[in-house]
Amino acid sequence: MxxxxxxxxxxxxxxxxxxxxRMKQRQAELKSLYTGLYQNSWMYAELIGEMExxxxxxxxxxxxxxxxxxxxxxxxxxxxxLGMMMYVDNFAGDLRGVRKKLSYIEEAGVNxxxxxxxxxxxxxxxxxxxxxxxxxxxxxDLGDMADLSDLTTACHKRDICICADFALNHTSDKHEWAIKxxxxxxxxxxxxxxxxxxxxxxxxxxxxxxxxxxxxxxxFTRVDDKYVLTTFHPYQWDLNYKNSRVFNExxxxxxxxxxxxxxxxxxxxxxxxxxxxxxxxxxxxxxxIIVRMLRLITEIVCPGVLLLGxxxxxxxxxxxxxxxVEKPECHVLNNVTTMATIWHTVATRDTRLxxxxxxxxxxxxxxxxxxxxxxxHDDIGWGLDYAFLADCEMEENAHKKYxxxxxxxxxxxxxxxxxxxxxxxxxxxxxxxxxxxxxxxIEKASMDGDKEAMAQAINLDIMLHACMLMLSGIPMxxxxxxxxxxxxxxxxxNPEKKEDARYLHRGxxxxxxxxxxxxxxxxxxxxxxxxxxxxxxxxNHRAFLPEAEVLTVNTFEKSVLxxxxxxxxEKIYGVFNFSEHEKTIxxxxxxxxxxxxxxxxxxxxxxxLPGYTFFILCKDEYGK
Ligand code: GLC
Numbered sequence: 001m002x003x004x005x006x007x008x009x010x011x012x013x014x015x016x017x018x019x020x021x022r023m024k025q026r027q028a029e030l031k032s033l034y035t036g037l038y039q040n041s042w043m044y045a046e047l048i049g050e051m052e053x054x055x056x057x058x059x060x061x062x063x064x065x066x067x068x069x070x071x072x073x074x075x076x077x078x079x080x081x082l083g084m085m086m087y088v089d090n091f092a093g094d095l096r097g098v099r100k101k102l103s104y105i106e107e108a109g110v111n112x113x114x115x116x117x118x119x120x121x122x123x124x125x126x127x128x129x130x131x132x133x134x135x136x137x138x139x140x141d142l143g144d145m146a147d148l149s150d151l152t153t154a155c156h157k158r159d160i161c162i163c164a165d166f167a168l169n170h171t172s173d174k175h176e177w178a179i180k181x182x183x184x185x186x187x188x189x190x191x192x193x194x195x196x197x198x199x200x201x202x203x204x205x206x207x208x209x210x211x212x213x214x215x216x217x218x219x220f221t222r223v224d225d226k227y228v229l230t231t232f233h234p235y236q237w238d239l240n241y242k243n244s245r246v247f248n249e250x251x252x253x254x255x256x257x258x259x260x261x262x263x264x265x266x267x268x269x270x271x272x273x274x275x276x277x278x279x280x281x282x283x284x285x286x287x288x289i290i291v292r293m294l295r296l297i298t299e300i301v302c303p304g305v306l307l308l309g310x311x312x313x314x315x316x317x318x319x320x321x322x323x324x325v326e327k328p329e330c331h332v333l334n335n336v337t338t339m340a341t342i343w344h345t346v347a348t349r350d351t352r353l354x355x356x357x358x359x360x361x362x363x364x365x366x367x368x369x370x371x372x373x374x375x376x377h378d379d380i381g382w383g384l385d386y387a388f389l390a391d392c393e394m395e396e397n398a399h400k401k402y403x404x405x406x407x408x409x410x411x412x413x414x415x416x417x418x419x420x421x422x423x424x425x426x427x428x429x430x431x432x433x434x435x436x437x438x439x440x441x442i443e444k445a446s447m448d449g450d451k452e453a454m455a456q457a458i459n460l461d462i463m464l465h466a467c468m469l470m471l472s473g474i475p476m477x478x479x480x481x482x483x484x485x486x487x488x489x490x491x492x493x494n495p496e497k498k499e500d501a502r503y504l505h506r507g508x509x510x511x512x513x514x515x516x517x518x519x520x521x522x523x524x525x526x527x528x529x530x531x532x533x534x535x536x537x538x539x540n541h542r543a544f545l546p547e548a549e550v551l552t553v554n555t556f557e558k559s560v561l562x563x564x565x566x567x568x569x570e571k572i573y574g575v576f577n578f579s580e581h582e583k584t585i586x587x588x589x590x591x592x593x594x595x596x597x598x599x600x601x602x603x604x605x606x607x608x609l610p611g612y613t614f615f616i617l618c619k620d621e622y623g624k
Contacts, residue, residue, distance in 0.1 A: 015063065019055045022300045023048075029327075030296045033289050038244040047248050047297075054255035055301045062261060065156065066304035076306060076331065076474070077369055079544035082535055083112035083163070085376060086479035088142050090508045095143035099151050102158055104514075108482050108528070109535045112474065113155070114163035114266065116377060118142050122174045124496045125235045128377065128506070130165070130268060131172035135253035145260060152261025163264035163308065164257065168250050169272045170236040173223070178237050182223065191246050192237050193229035193275065195220075200277070201227045208281045213429075214422045215499055231272055231281070241273050241290060254294070255301055264306045267291070267330070270321070271311055283317050291321065291329040306331040308371060314383050315360060322368045332474060335361065335370035336383065342464060343380055343432075343439070347406035347414070348394075349579040351561040355552045356388055358563055361471065362550035369546070370473035374464055375439075375481060379421040379431035379502055380407075400429065407432045407439055413580075415441030415457060417487060421501040433501040436481045437461055442523065443486040456580060458484065458523055459612040462530045463576055466614050469538050470563045470574040472546040480507070482531055483514050483524040537596045537616055543570040555585040560609065562587070572596075573617040580611035593617040 027048075034044045058066075069075045084105065092098045095118070105113060117129025120137040129139070138144050152162050171178055180188035195201055201220040208219050211232055220227045221234035229238040239246050254265065274286040291309070298305050309321040309330035315337050323329030341357045361370065382403055386396040405411035407418035418434030437443065441457030461484060469475055488507025491497040516522040538544045548567035555562050559579035565572045573593070577583050587604050595602045596616040604617065 016052075016056070018063075018067075019052060019300065022303070023051075026296045026300055030293060030300075033293050033296075034244075037286065037289055038247070040244050043244040043248060047251065050248070050252055051255070051297060051301050054252070054259060058259050058302060059261075061153070061156070062259070062302065062304065066302055069304040077367070077546045079472075079541070079546070080539035081112055081474045082110050082539075083114055083371070083474055083476035084108065084110040084479055084482075085114035085116060085163075085373075085476055086509070087116045087377075087506060088118050090506065091479055092509075094141065095138065095147040095151050099147075099154050102154060102160065105160065106158060108477075109532055109539075110477070111159055112161045112163060112264065112476070114264075114476065117165045117167065118148075122172055122235070125233070126172065127233050127236060128500075128502070130167045131170070131233065131236045132167050133172040133174045134176070135250075136256055148260050152263075156261065161263035162261065163266055164262045165268050166254055166257070166265045167268040168239070168254075169269040170230070170232060170238050173228075173235045173237050175237075182226075190243050191240055193240055194223075195227045196225070198227055201229075203277055204229070204275075204281070207278055212422055213424050229275070232269070238275065239273070240275070241286070242275075247290065247293075251294070251297060255297075258298075258302045258305050263304065264308050264332070266308045266310055267294075268310050270309050270330075271313060271317065283313070283320070288320065288323070288329060292323060292327060295323070295329055308332040308334070310334055312336050312378070312381065312383070314385075319364065319368070322365075325365065325367060332369045332371050334376075335372045335471070335473065337385075338370075338468075338471065339373055339375075340380055340383055341385075342374065342467060343407070344382070344384055344403060345561075345578050346439070346460070346464070347403050347412060349559045350392065351558060351576075351578055352392055353385060353388055354561055355554075356385065358471070358550070358552050358561075362552075366472070366546050370471065371476050372468050372471045372473050373476040373478065374468055375436045375478040375505065376476075377478075377502065377506055379433050381431045397428070404430050404432060407434065409444070415444045415453065417441075417443040419487075419501045419504050433504045435485055435487055435505045435507075436464065436478065437484040437527075438487040438505075440464070442484050446486065446523075454523065456612055458526055460580075461527060462534075463578075463612055463614045465531055466534050466574065466616065467561070467563075467576050469534050469544075470550075470565070472544070472548070472550065475535075475538075477531075478505075480509055482528050483510070483517070484527040485510055485513065533597060534616070541570060541572060541596070541618065543567045543572040543618075553587070555587070557583050557585050559583050560585050570618065570620045574614065575607060575609065575617065576614045577609035577612060582608060582610050584608045593619050 088098055092101045118139055119132045120134040120139055121129055122133055138148055155162050177188045177191050181192055205219055216233045221230040230236055231238050241247055271283045274284040275281045276284055307330045311318045311321050318333055321330045321333055338357050341354050345351055345354045382400045406414045407416045409416045417438040418432045420430040421433045423430035440461040445453035445457045487504045491503030497503040513524055517525045517528055543565040548565045551564050553562040560583050561576045563574045585607050589604045593602050593604050596618050
């Protein structure tokens, strides 16, 4: 039956009421934050008007999902979420290709896919997609906005969420605004930090550290006779968020993408977005005001959307991005320190720091959701707790050097095959690149044709995943890790990539290897299958819910980490041997534990673990 005009406007006004109610609850705070920062009520009014417009344009299907998620605000705080991050072209050619591969994604147990940057960029100069030329256009070779909407719709039908990057700190120098700025249009020049002389740039440089000291030195770039602030690469122009026009327009871009069905926005390089002379231009209070405003705007227009903050810094800097329980900022944050600490533990076989790190993370409010991962598209930086390590007799500089040497395979009984990234010849500082499998020794074992070493490397690879899965939050796999994919050296022959070792672990997904899964002896089969088992264990046991108590246990054996999770009478222990040698521990526990991986009853009074193995032990209140 066709709707009458009255029916339609009744429906619409009914919907608008939802928007207005959400607005009513939040507008006092939003207005005071906005006008406090910008003293511009005209621009505030424009923002509100646009928010209403994006709300009205939002698809009914997305609005229903918003309503559902609003009614269950903990929808993403469960134990059955599993992410996978991937480059669209590497994984499946283009967005349509990804749609065709959704069955594989489901088979891998994945229900969140993070599509690495897919927006319009300049070929060659784009920092892996993080120098966006047009926030409303898909990279031509990957498809168009209609393909994106089709993909998100297809994903939602299968209960898969889509995460996308929102690189809001900068635009490409080929973005329309940057071009107009260079043509001398002051309206656009004011959206960046552009100076005629080096006076202010020099003052910035006195206090602002460099992000890429080797591959992209300097904070400023000479463009014609001007100096432009480019914190990252010379072609990534920092946006000036002191200009309310910048904030408003970027919010509109955000809402535009949210309306294409994006569920999670990764706020790229978020700590850097506010600049102030005389500071290090990181984590300034205004950054938190902006993130809080983004959260409020999201809650009003598209409350089903999550904000994931990319804060690659030490824990004290990361946690404030959750905001407070009353005034939350990001919904989810990357657990970067745990990731780096896991790799430190691999190189040292000493779990003391990791245990401490687990204790820090698990002592935080249970509402805080972390995204846990072993590898991502970036390098591993050694942001560890060096004060703690000093007590373990590991001095910062020497230790960093050791870790780098370990992962390039030249020190410390290492089978790793990583490469250095941004190695500073003066300070000796560097970071590490490489896939999980290559860092665990799978690449070397395969080259050497050494079966025993291969079995050991696979065990280590799986154990690290098992260890990551012990944490509450959202585990995120790096595409290819589920089949143990090794480094890709083809980047060295590509002039656009060869200077950036991060491409070592950004290779094409190897469907030819994936097909080897039919052979049960293949490494691909073994890794894929065992990871699936672990993910199922996690999803099927309540003790993996975020409300569980999580405690580490002292084993008096440096190489063995024990993490306990307790909920509703269920007790789960993850026991991980980070050494290649057999280790024995004597837990202070009665008998009656089942190893959830093998299904065997395990006598726990004396527990012996072969090198690089683990148990996931479980006992419920009935002793089962
Ligand atoms: C983020 C990305 C990284 C990129 C940087 C600049 O840190 O993860 O790959 O280089 O932002 O956009």
